[in-house]
Amino acid sequence: MDNDSVATAYTTVDGDFAAELEIKRSRFITYLRRVDSEAAARALVAELRKKHFDARHHCSAFILGPDRTAMRSNDDGEPSGTAGIPMLDALAKRETAPGTTDLSDIAAVVVRYFGGILLGAGGLVRAYSESVSTALDAAPLLRRERLRILGVDADYAAAGRLENDLRAAGIQVLGTEYGPRLATLRVALNDQAPVLAAFADRLASLSAGASTATNLGTEWVDVR
Template identity: 45%
Template structure:
């Protein structure tokens, strides 16, 4: 389904600190590929901040964001993990884990204050994150002589940037074989541009393979 909408993710880990009434909330967000990897991130944060009172977490995984878990880690039920998870859901993200470490400052915040603090810590961290869109793209390959590889590499990079496409792996065998992941409705345009640039000597071939691919914003 080329026109299906998929949740985005984050490009790289991001950290953010929020101080509310002397309590420190340290947010750590990271891209992950599975619930197991998310659990590893949570375990690493807990090991790093072993002296903190709480290390609350939320995670969403799966191409469609269909797997989700959260933990209040000792905070009153529903005041930490669930609000953090709701922020990830509202931002329409997946394959991401959020851990918020709290160092208690001696002043109680109340249930409402905790909800606002944990959700704000995640939201503000996301504001600083670089996002990556995900789209169903079609695989295109083309083979060119090694002497033309540099020229076509530049052409394809420029074309991909203009068409929300992604340049994939290049294999150097008898010829240089380029891989492009293209929106389905741009496949013909790529074929025409490649034919024009090569005087018809090079053809861009659709392999029939489609895949959900990360497309940096």
């Protein structure tokens, strides 16, 4: 991804995930977590230091922000450049679609239990890179998109049917809020004029002209 552009979508890990590799008797346990701040990424490291208090290394890397403006790594006692940077490269260079490298809001921690056999600098680089890549191969991922949010008002009696009809048409409904007189459905749409115009036409048809949409701005939305 070009960091000079403004992202409208990116990919992240769907929650927490863990995977383990054994390489020349050393155990490499990789933890992936969706995070939204540097503090959250560091909290994962602290959590795993307590959980795996007897491990020799707790190496880490994380990427934050839709435009991936924050990237950090830490070797945690391994020779400089043999753990954190390979882990960060595995995250940053992961293709989530052909030609697309947009993984973000993700922290990776590799816990190493030393098995008594030295791997050498090259071996460590390969081991830490492979550990993160293998975990990513199996981890559940999801898309995040910046979408236009519309509020659609409806009578209480019509709200449930209208929500079902919109979902059946493939339109993402984030939820329904019930006010004193009307229910308001929060709808997320691709922020393009043809898409919004088509939605207005569909809404008029489904509600027989009884419901209108109000622009509520844009939000980042999980798209599963």
